[in-house]
Amino acid sequence: MLSRIRIVLVQTFHPGNIGAAARAMKTMGLSELVLVNPRAFPDDEATRMAAGAADVVGNARVVGAVDEAVADCVQVIGASARLRSLPLPHFDEPDVMAKSALDNARGAPVALVFGRERSGLTADEIRSCTHQVSIPANPDYGILNLAQAVQILAYELHRAWRTREDSGFVYQLPTRAALPTREQFGHFQRHLHEVMEKSGFLTQPHARTEAQLQALFARAEPSRRELSLLRGLLSALEPQNSGRSGKTD
Incomplete structure (x- = not known):
């Protein structure tokens, strides 16, 4: 199911954020990255910030519009502040979003769409989504870096997956040293x-x-x-x- 979860970054300005987002993805078992009109890509800074996730960056697809990035998806979740002017179903809690996304990813791709660093997603881009999700944060300062937002939602997806009975996930426990007789x-x-x-x-x-x-x-x-x-x-x-x-x- 995680292999069918797609991360879409729209018009990313700083190439380093692409690499940091790729690193956040790989730590949580996600691998498919799609970039919509990035300012600079490929870029050495993106590869440097990806650290051990350079393969995610290297396999990223670049497209010209959000609709192109999500055309084959059955569920498209836009990460943004709640827009009450748009009557889209809204996930107030990321863990609820994650369970829904995994259910839908059993048979077809699902996308999580993240907007620009400064202005997020436009209203037209959110209309390309089927759902919205917000990350609960300090109401006086709810600003998250792009890669941080990807990490939080990717973690919720991985947590929802690994707690399923059919995930097959096994914790790697440290080998215990031999006890004395x-x-x-x-x-x-x-x-x-x-x-x-x-x-x-x-x-x-x-x-x-x-x-x-x-x-x-x-x-x-x-x-x-x-x-x-x-x-x-x-x-x-x-x-x-x-x-x-x-x-x-």
Whole structure:
């Protein structure tokens, strides 16, 4: 479905905004970019600002009018402030827009249209749309950069897609370091006890200091490597350095 979501930028003035918008798209799984009469394109600044999304910029199509950019789309959503003079259906919340766009993108292209940096979309361009969407913002300062607006709506599209049961999206969880065995953790606890005792740290037997420290390390769940580093530290701090290796295995 995301492959059938098209981002359309109308008369973009700064080439860097094209690249930044492409980067925002790629991070959210969108790839189809159409440019309507950009002031300067191709442009090195667009490629530079795209960073790792230069392929999105390189594959962008340039057309002469909004109607040409969206002719094959079944839903066209203009990103703009609400225009009450136009009786178009309006999405007040981007997440609602995203769900509707994905539903329609199951079988045919859907377009999100963004206007000029300074003046947005004209009334005639919005008439080429089937819907409008606005991004809720501070009523005293609701100004968004073009690429920021693309990022927000692209994020909502990706969120709506990945939460679908049929998306197949899988979070890439970090690989967890190996935990020490109970025997290795026991060696550490005994080593800690010996160092605290030899150093004179345990001066109040009834203060439960040792139990509290052991509970702290248990909550921390150090990995085998981290436990080995702790034992190495204990060895280095031992009175008259006993030469202990600090290894856990």
